[in-house]
Amino acid sequence: xxxxxxxxxxxxxxxxxxxxxxxxxxxxxxxxxxxxxxxxxxxxxxxxxxxxxxxxxxxxxxxxxxxxxxxxxxxxxxxxxxxxxxxxxxxxxxxxxxxxxxxxxxxxxxxxxxxxxxxxxxxxxxxxxxxxxxxxxxxxxxxxxxxxxxxxxxxxxxxxxxxxxxxxxxxxxxxxxxxxxxxxxxxxxxxxxxxxxxxxxxxxxxxxxxxxxxxxxxxxxxxxxxxxxxxxxxxxxxxxxxxxxxxxxxxxxxxxxxxxxxxxxxxxxxxxxxxxxxxxxxxxxxxxxxxxxxxxxxxxxxxxxxxx
Amino acid sequence: xxxxxxxxxxxxxxxxxxxxxxxxxxxxxxxxxxxxxxxxxxxxxxxxxxxxxxxxxxxxxxxxxxxxxxxxxxxxxxxxxxxxxxxxxxxxxxxxxxxxxxxxxxxxxxxxxxxxxxxxxxxxxxxxxxxxxxxxxxxxxxxxxxxxxxxxxxxxxxxxxxxxxxxxxxxxxxxxxxxxxxxxxxxxxxxxxxxxxxxxxxxxxxxxxxxxxxxxxxxxxxxxxxxxxxxxxxxxxxxxxxxxxxxxxxxxxxxxxxxxxxxxxxxxxxxxxxxxxxxxxxxxxxxxxxxxxxxxxxxxxxxxxxxx
Numbered sequence: 342x343x344x345x346x347x348x349x350x351x352x353x354x355x356x357x358x359x360x361x362x363x364x365x366x367x368x369x370x371x372x373x374x375x376x377x378x379x380x381x382x383x384x385x386x387x388x389x390x391x392x393x394x395x396x397x398x399x400x401x402x403x404x405x406x407x408x409x410x411x412x413x414x415x416x417x418x419x420x421x422x423x424x425x426x427x428x429x430x431x432x433x434x435x436x437x438x439x440x441x442x443x444x445x446x447x448x449x450x451x452x453x454x455x456x457x458x459x460x461x462x463x464x465x466x467x468x469x470x471x472x473x474x475x476x477x478x479x480x481x482x483x484x485x486x487x488x489x490x491x492x493x494x495x496x497x498x499x500x501x502x503x504x505x506x507x508x509x510x511x512x513x514x515x516x517x518x519x520x521x522x523x524x525x526x527x528x529x530x531x532x533x534x535x536x537x538x539x540x541x542x543x544x545x546x547x548x549x550x551x552x553x554x555x556x557x558x559x560x561x562x563x564x565x566x567x568x569x570x571x572x573x574x575x576x577x578x579x580x581x582x583x584x585x586x587x588x589x590x591x592x593x594x595x596x597x598x599x600x601x602x603x604x605x606x607x608x609x610x611x612x613x614x615x616x617x618x619x620x621x622x623x624x625x626x627x628x629x630x631x632x633x634x635x636x637x638x639x640x641x642x643x644x645x646x647x648x649x
Numbered sequence: 650x651x652x653x654x655x656x657x658x659x660x661x662x663x664x665x666x667x668x669x670x671x672x673x674x675x676x677x678x679x680x681x682x683x684x685x686x687x688x689x690x691x692x693x694x695x696x697x698x699x700x701x702x703x704x705x706x707x708x709x710x711x712x713x714x715x716x717x718x719x720x721x722x723x724x725x726x727x728x729x730x731x732x733x734x735x736x737x738x739x740x741x742x743x744x745x746x747x748x749x750x751x752x753x754x755x756x757x758x759x760x761x762x763x764x765x766x767x768x769x770x771x772x773x774x775x776x777x778x779x780x781x782x783x784x785x786x787x788x789x790x791x792x793x794x795x796x797x798x799x800x801x802x803x804x805x806x807x808x809x810x811x812x813x814x815x816x817x818x819x820x821x822x823x824x825x826x827x828x829x830x831x832x833x834x835x836x837x838x839x840x841x842x843x844x845x846x847x848x849x850x851x852x853x854x855x856x857x858x859x860x861x862x863x864x865x866x867x868x869x870x871x872x873x874x875x876x877x878x879x880x881x882x883x884x885x886x887x888x889x890x891x892x893x894x895x896x897x898x899x900x901x902x903x904x905x906x907x908x909x910x911x912x913x914x915x916x917x918x919x920x921x922x923x924x925x926x927x928x929x930x931x932x933x934x935x936x937x938x939x940x941x942x943x944x945x946x947x948x949x950x951x952x953x954x955x956x957x
Contacts, residue, residue, distance in 0.1 A: 368761070385778050415762045419769035421778025422737045426730040449787060450755055451817040453676070454723045461727035470693050470729025479757060481789040481812060483819030504789060509759040511791030514841065515834060520826040526834065529826065 345541070346441075346475055346500030346549040347573060351598060353408030353441055358647045359635045360597070362443065363403050364577070364605025365412040365431060367392040371610045373623035389423035392416070396431040399609055402627045404438040406635065409474070411575075411603050414446035432473060433466075441474040443575065443601075447504065449479035449486055456489035463490070464497035475500035477553055477575070480530050481515075491537055491550060500549035500573075505530050505565065508555025508578035527561075528568065535569040545598060547573050554592065556584030556602070563591030566599065574600040580607025580634070586641025597646035604634055653849070654749075654783055654808030654857040655881060659906060661716030661749055666955045667943045668905070670751065671711050672885070672913025673720040673739060675700040679918045681931035697731035700724070704739040707917055710935045712746040714943065717782070719883075719911050722754035740781060741774075749782040751883065751909075755812065757787035757794055764797040771798070772805035783808035785861055785883070788838050799845055799858060808857035808881075813838050813873065816863025816886035835869075836876065843877040853906060855881050862900065864892030864910070871899030874907065882908040888915025888942070894949030905954035912942055 354360050369382055369391075376395050380387050400410065412435075417428035435442050448458040458476075466472040478490050478501045490501045506516055506527040516527040531552065538548030548571050554562055556578035565574070574592045578584040579602050592600035607614075611630035612623035620626045639645040662668050677690055677699075684703050688695050708718065720743075725736035743750050756766040766784075774780040786798050786809045798809045814824055814835040824835040839860065846856030856879050862870055864886035873882070882900045886892040887910050900908035915922075919938035920931035928934045947953040 366762070383775065413762060413765075415756075415758055415765040415769070419765040419778070421769065422730065422734040424769075424778075425733040429730045447758055447787070448723075448755070450723055451815060451819075454674070454721060457721075457723040457727040461723070461729065461732075467691065470727070470732075479755070479787050479789050481787050481823060482815050482817060483822035483824065485817055485819030485822075486815075507759060507790050507794075509790060509793055511759075511793030514791035514793075515789060515837065516791065518826075518828040518834060518837065520828055520834075526823060526826060526828075529823065533822065 345498050345543050346494065347543040347547040348545065349474070350408065350441060350500070350573065350601070351543070351545050351547065354598065354601070355647060357406060357408045359407060359638060360593070360601045360644045361407050361631070361635050361638055362409040362411055362601045362603050363399065363407055363608055363631065364445070364603045365396045365399060365410055366605040366609065367395050367416050371613065373612055375623060385420045385423040389420045389427040392420065392424065393427035393430050397434050398624055399627055400431070400435050400438050400440065402624045403631050404440050406631050407440070409441035409443055409601065410435050411443045411445050413605070414444060429471060432471060436472070443475040443477070443502065444471065444473040445477045447477050447479050449482050451482055451486050452489070455486050459490045459493035463493045463499035469497070473499070475502060475551070477502045477504065479504050480533070484533055487533070487537065494549050495541065500551060502551035502553050502575040503530065503534050505534065505552040506554050506558060506561055508557040508582055508584070512555065531565055531568050535572055538571045542571055547571055547599065551575055553577065556589045557582060559588040559591055562589065566591055566594070575603065576600055577603045580604040586637045590642040593643040595643055595646070597642070597644040602638060608634065653806050653851050654802065655851040655855040656853065657782070658716065658749060658808070658881065658909070659851070659853050659855065662906065662909070663955060665714060665716045667715060667946060668901070668909045668952045668955070669715050669939070669943050669946055670717040670719055670909045670911050671707065671715055671916050671939065672753070672911045673704045673707060673718055674913040674917065675703050675724050679921065681920055683931060693728045693731045697728045697735040700728070700732065701735040701738050705742050706932055707935055708739070708743050708746050708748065710932045711939050712748050714939050715748070717749035717751055717909065718743050719751045719753050721913070722752060737779060740779060744780070751783040751785070751810065752779065752781040753785045755785050755787045757790055759790055759794050760797070763794050767798045767801035771801045771807035777805070781807070783810060783859070785810045785812065787812050788841070792841055795841070795845065802857050803849065808859060810859035810861050810883040811838065811842050813842065813860040814862050814866060814869055816865040816890055816892070820863065839873055839876050843880055846879045850879055855879055855907065859883055861885065864897045865890060867896040867899055870897065874899055874902070883911065884908055885911045888912040894945040898950040901951040903951055903954070905950070905952040910946060916942065
């Protein structure tokens, strides 16, 4: 097996000295005018080309600063097959620029269908057409639905992040229901993920089966850090969704490892924010917002240890 | 709003006099030799073209007999962008042949990301690039994650099927956990879905927010029929997954409405089955298996009422 995902991710975090990752969530209405121009938005091919250009220029701007990017599959899928071709190009371009790619697609199914998703997304080209380093996965279908993804990770050295506790208010509907054992559903999922990791730890004590834990519930983040000592967290919700550096601090171990923190809109559409209005171009605003978010995480969380 | 999905589906069920739908799950190793030939399977474009041909020929064979087809997105996504282009073509071809298309992609995300999936998949071209009639959706992220899909259904006349109880053994892991109110998680989801329907019923008393309920748990199917009187069920698991007509009977109302039953492998790869080994070609085996499954459902379930 190749060097496993957990070790590759931690090496990249240490090399870039930050756990910040940048979410690639292209939205037509927010694209910088320099890219949107007067293009006809009803044409999927034109929109897809604009999304591709936008994401590749973000990659140019941030590839020296962060360990990974997280493309959001939904925005590309919204453009149909043309969007999916652009997504594949963006994945390639990120990897050519030494970024790990965590595909945020929240896939999940049973048996051989889960195996098809796993084989499609995880691993390296040409064996896997998408060739991502990691993939977000939905656990509602149960333990056996995760198994094909876990096996694909073992074979290819890729990783997954299983949804444990999401950052939306409605995550209470199911995830916080308390079951007979006295624990909420999300803790049941947490235990399942932790167990999947325990037999396959990398050099730093972390496995490649990660967990998505929202930044909007700081207490749960700290509590889950205890419950899942060998699991890397993917923490969305920083910035536009309201999470701050203090909110995500509980997700780290004392060495500043154990979590990556995602910011999407606050970075990729930074040109819209008043404090960056004087900048030359939108790419400069992306760079500045990335630098500032990295500094906030270094100051407000154990990730500051990475710089020592 | 257009004629809503529930009414269009029921009209198609009544017209074809059966609730059987055919799952389009292309798998390279099982493709008929006439399609697989000596093609080089490592080439994604070649594979995607073979999947497209296979699915379109199945559509030719079954379009006069069933109300809908259910493409499984995973098998197309496994081929990368080339597979997604083939999937879009298959959706078009099915609709040109007067079949409704239920996209089995089990998507789910929060807020504007869920909205992107909804806008991409649901509705008609060219507004929606995929233009499907319905989509399967995963409820783990909670009530607010379903809302963008529900709104898109209201706007476009499309439908969704929310995963309630799946057909795999591991569905016990989460779905059968009993919460404090004394009911299992899947019943909580069932209530949520039923409530989403109650204010928007079509001509036959059913709404367009459906539920996926596996055929492998006959008692739960009958119990959920009671709990969700206004909800159409999508019942997978007939045939290859072990479900029989008797197992799915509890999913119907006394008029034979309220459910569609999916069969994939047992129909599309019927040519592999010994009882069809004497047939001229694989398409003839597909037709025969479809006819026989329709007859079994008419005999063993209330769907027999559709022929009266």
